[in-house]
Amino acid sequence: MIIIETSQQKVISLKKLTMNYGGNRVLTGVDLDVYQGQIIGYIGPNGAGKSTTVKIMLGLVDGYRGSVEIFDQDIANGDQAYKQRIGYVPEGGDLYDNLTACEYLTFTGRLYGLNEQEAEYKASRLIEKFGLEDVFHTRISAYSKGMKQKVLIIASLLHDPDIIFLDEPLNGLDANSVMIIKEILSQLAEEGKTIFYSSHIMDVVEKISNRIILLADGKVIADGSFEDLRQKNKEGTLEEIFNQLTGFNQHKQIADDIVSIVKEVEGDA
Amino acid sequence: MHNFLSLKILDKCERMFSTFGIDYNLMRQILQVKLTMDQRRVPTIFNQNAKQETKNQFLKSLGLYALYGLILIPFIVFGENYIFQMGIVFGIAMFMLMMSMISDFSTVLLDIRDKTILDTKPISDKTVSVAKMVHVCIYMTQLTGAFALIPLVVGLFTQGILFTLIFIVELVLMGLFIVVLTALIYIFILRFFSGERLKDIINYVQILLSISIIVGYQIVARSFEFVELDVSFTFQWWHVLIPPIWFGAPYELILNQQLSNTNIVLSLLVLLIPILSIFIYARLVPSFERNLQKLLNNSGTNKKKRMRINQVWQRLVCRSELEKTFFQFSSLILKQEREFKLKVYPSLGMGIVFPFIFLFSYISTNSFEELSSSKLYVTIHFCNLIILTVVHMLRYSSNYKAAWIYQTAPINNKFVIYRATLKAFLVKLYIPIFGLVSIIFIAIFSYQIIPDLIIVFLTALLITIITYRLINNKVYPFSESFAFAQDSSTTAITFLIMFIIAISAGVHFMITTIPFGIYAYGVILFVANLISWKKILPTKVAISKR
Numbered sequence: 112m113i114i115i116e117t118s119q120q121k122v123i124s125l126k127k128l129t130m131n132y133g134g135n136r137v138l139t140g141v142d143l144d145v146y147q148g149q150i151i152g153y154i155g156p157n158g159a160g161k162s163t164t165v166k167i168m169l170g171l172v173d174g175y176r177g178s179v180e181i182f183d184q185d186i187a188n189g190d191q192a193y194k195q196r197i198g199y200v201p202e203g204g205d206l207y208d209n210l211t212a213c214e215y216l217t218f219t220g221r222l223y224g225l226n227e228q229e230a231e232y233k234a235s236r237l238i239e240k241f242g243l244e245d246v247f248h249t250r251i252s253a254y255s256k257g258m259k260q261k262v263l264i265i266a267s268l269l270h271d272p273d274i275i276f277l278d279e280p281l282n283g284l285d286a287n288s289v290m291i292i293k294e295i296l297s298q299l300a301e302e303g304k305t306i307f308y309s310s311h312i313m314d315v316v317e318k319i320s321n322r323i324i325l326l327a328d329g330k331v332i333a334d335g336s337f338e339d340l341r342q343k344n345k346e347g348t349l350e351e352i353f354n355q356l357t358g359f360n361q362h363k364q365i366a367d368d369i370v371s372i373v374k375e376v377e378g379d380a
Numbered sequence: 381m382h383n384f385l386s387l388k389i390l391d392k393c394e395r396m397f398s399t400f401g402i403d404y405n406l407m408r409q410i411l412q413v414k415l416t417m418d419q420r421r422v423p424t425i426f427n428q429n430a431k432q433e434t435k436n437q438f439l440k441s442l443g444l445y446a447l448y449g450l451i452l453i454p455f456i457v458f459g460e461n462y463i464f465q466m467g468i469v470f471g472i473a474m475f476m477l478m479m480s481m482i483s484d485f486s487t488v489l490l491d492i493r494d495k496t497i498l499d500t501k502p503i504s505d506k507t508v509s510v511a512k513m514v515h516v517c518i519y520m521t522q523l524t525g526a527f528a529l530i531p532l533v534v535g536l537f538t539q540g541i542l543f544t545l546i547f548i549v550e551l552v553l554m555g556l557f558i559v560v561l562t563a564l565i566y567i568f569i570l571r572f573f574s575g576e577r578l579k580d581i582i583n584y585v586q587i588l589l590s591i592s593i594i595v596g597y598q599i600v601a602r603s604f605e606f607v608e609l610d611v612s613f614t615f616q617w618w619h620v621l622i623p624p625i626w627f628g629a630p631y632e633l634i635l636n637q638q639l640s641n642t643n644i645v646l647s648l649l650v651l652l653i654p655i656l657s658i659f660i661y662a663r664l665v666p667s668f669e670r671n672l673q674k675l676l677n678n679s680g681t682n683k684k685k686r687m688r689i690n691q692v693w694q695r696l697v698c699r700s701e702l703e704k705t706f707f708q709f710s711s712l713i714l715k716q717e718r719e720f721k722l723k724v725y726p727s728l729g730m731g732i733v734f735p736f737i738f739l740f741s742y743i744s745t746n747s748f749e750e751l752s753s754s755k756l757y758v759t760i761h762f763c764n765l766i767i768l769t770v771v772h773m774l775r776y777s778s779n780y781k782a783a784w785i786y787q788t789a790p791i792n793n794k795f796v797i798y799r800a801t802l803k804a805f806l807v808k809l810y811i812p813i814f815g816l817v818s819i820i821f822i823a824i825f826s827y828q829i830i831p832d833l834i835i836v837f838l839t840a841l842l843i844t845i846i847t848y849r850l851i852n853n854k855v856y857p858f859s860e861s862f863a864f865a866q867d868s869s870t871t872a873i874t875f876l877i878m879f880i881i882a883i884s885a886g887v888h889f890m891i892t893t894i895p896f897g898i899y900a901y902g903v904i905l906f907v908a909n910l911i912s913w914k915k916i917l918p919t920k921v922a923i924s925k926r
Contacts, residue, residue, distance in 0.1 A: 205779065224701075224790075
């Protein structure tokens with residue numbers, strides 16, 4: 112395992128993190144140090160425990176074993192103040208969509224200590240940049256998926272956090288917006304923000320992350336920059352490296368089977 | 381999938397559909413899926429005690445409609461003043477059917493998923509639109525059948541065969557009229573308003589339906605003494621504008637042989653208007669389908685709502701910035717979440733009506749003077765019943781998954797969230813209702829009851845915090861699915877709280893017999909409030925380790 116040493120400060124430190132869900136071991140011992148300014152691409156097969164790790168760090172899930180330190184503070188000490196410096200884009204895109212974007216963003220901004228005018232003004236300027244000014248005072252329930260995603264991204268950035276957790280943040284966004292988000296992330300990282308990016312879209316992860324962490328069966332099985340992983344595994348793309356490391360090689364066989372079943376139905380009709 | 385009786389009946393008409401160029405088998409497939417989905421939908425009429433897992437809610441709701449249909453019987457049985465009696469019968473029937481049509485069947489009429497699912501398949505437009513029409517007609521037939529079957533049988537025995545035949549023909553015409561009228565209303569609204577506005581209107585109709593069922597039940601149960609049917613009916617020109625009266629006219633014409641011009645005109649209206657409206661409908665359908673797209677796009681208004689009053693309340697009842705934030709958030713949800721309003725607003729209507737039901741039954745045997753000098757103003761305690769329903773419902777939301785925000789935000793004192801939400805409920809829902817009833821009570825009982833009203837309000841505050849503690853203890857507001865709203869574990873607590881409300885009314889009544897007792901009682905309640913709010917939802921907490 113390659114540890115990337117940077118001169119920067121350590122912001123997240125997970126030690127021997129394990130988690131059980133009703134007898135089912137989701138995390139079997141995750142050790143991880145994250146430094147300021149890194150863009151972490153956090154990948155792994157479905158059910159590998161990616162979301163669980165993120166949720167533990169955000170205080171959404173209780174009952175883990177091991178230690179989680181964020182900004183040198185053990186999050187189990189009960190003080191929620193560390194969350195002040197964290198932004199989060201959840202994967203499901205769930206928000207109170209009976210509110211308008213203005214109302215929702217003002218609400219979340221105030222939760223992180225901005226005052227009302229400040230939150231609303233900042234939200235309105237960000238909304239404008241994302242091209243949503245025409246629907247700022249419209250209920251979110253009338254939004255498309257991509258528009259909702261933009262609102263969630265704005266909500267995560269409004270209070271200028273130092274760590275940003277993003278779970279499939281590009282869901283539903285068009286190609287132009289994707290470019291904007293990628294650029295925002297790299298600029299924020301240069302500013303010294305830390306970005307924790309989990310996704311299933313390998314080519315995006317390959318391009319934006321400067322460190323990739325692959326989780327499988329509840330533990331870290333690869334850790335390093337894309338170059339490191341490529342040298343080690345002698346494969347061309349992150350997707351191929353992913354397949355190799357997770358031991359998946361039947362995709363051809365499964366696809367063949369599916370195609371033949373599809374043809375069968377056609378023949379019978 | 382179930383093979384429905386209605387489809388088996390429809391099979392007999394297969395030839396007819398085929399001659400009109402409709403692919404009958406495809407249409408049958410579509411209808412079968414739609415009817416299956418109908419069974420799994422929970423009708424508004426069940427709203428009060430819905431449990432979503434149980435099968436075939438629809439059949440059960442038909443049973444309920446049959447029960448409500450019994451209301452019609454007295455009007456059918458007594459007398460032969462048909463235009464009046466049958467006017468009322470059709471008035472009630474039209475109201476009920478129209479309401480349930482709008483509240484439960486809007487989803488079918490306004491289904492935009494149809495477009496993406498069906499229009500992309502190799503099916504002709506004609507088949508799709510006929511399937512939609514047949515679906516609505518099946519629903520209407522079942523509903524009307526359930527509602528009118530027992531009254532029909534009663535009519536057959538008391539009024540004879542001819543009466544029943546007219547009844548059946550008119551019911552069919554009325555059904556058509558309602559279907560088309562509902563569609564025309566939608567066409568009209570969609571033409572001039574946005575999709576969001578239409579959803580609001582449907583929501584209000586649903587609320588109105590629930591309120592009228594609850595209130596209507598209360599009133600009908602007590603109103604049989606009022607039913608005296610020797611009202612004479614004299615025709616006025618504006619009666620032409622009231623459709624239920626048309627439906628009374630054919631009875632006068634045929635059964636009472638009243639061949640007056642008005643009866644002939646009204647009877648013709650019964651026959652012609654439904655047929656005419658079908659033609660108008662057929663003309664407007666294409667534009668309707670086009671306007672349906674409005675429901676998909678984000679065509680809401682983009683105006684900021686001013687909330688000055690909210691700002692004042694915020695400053696008045698909240699201390700910390702965080703509490704203000706949640707107060708505002710909760711106020712918005714209470715005002716804007718449609719499903720929440722649908723579950724809660726009917727019980728607010730009950731809160732208004734309940735105190736008066738007792739006054740009405742008192743006044744039917746006593747004079748108004750006796751009432752205003754009595755102590756019946758303690759019935760205003762029944763307003764507090766709304767606390768029970770609403771505080772329980774505060775934990776549910778259709779966006780319950782969005783509750784992650786409570787945990788990811790840097791909040792050390794989570795009690796602030798509940799404090800703010802309870803305050804928003806009191807300010808936004810309780811005070812307006814209580815204030816309204818209070819004003820009417822002051823008008824009846826004179827200003828001298830103001831100290832008593834303050835006692836009731838203090839009791840309400842206490843009951844709010846107790847109810848919260850017993851039912852919602854530490855569950856985040858708006859954080860659970862409505863599917864769990866009928867958790868049986870809360871039933872026992874519900875009875876306990878109803879008991880507390882009754883006791884508080886009793887105690888209040890007894891205190892009034894003691895001179896100046898009411899002021900002492902007020903002080904006790906005030907202190908009890910202070911302690912329990914502080915104790916249950918402290919403003920300051922120490923950070924505790926997990």
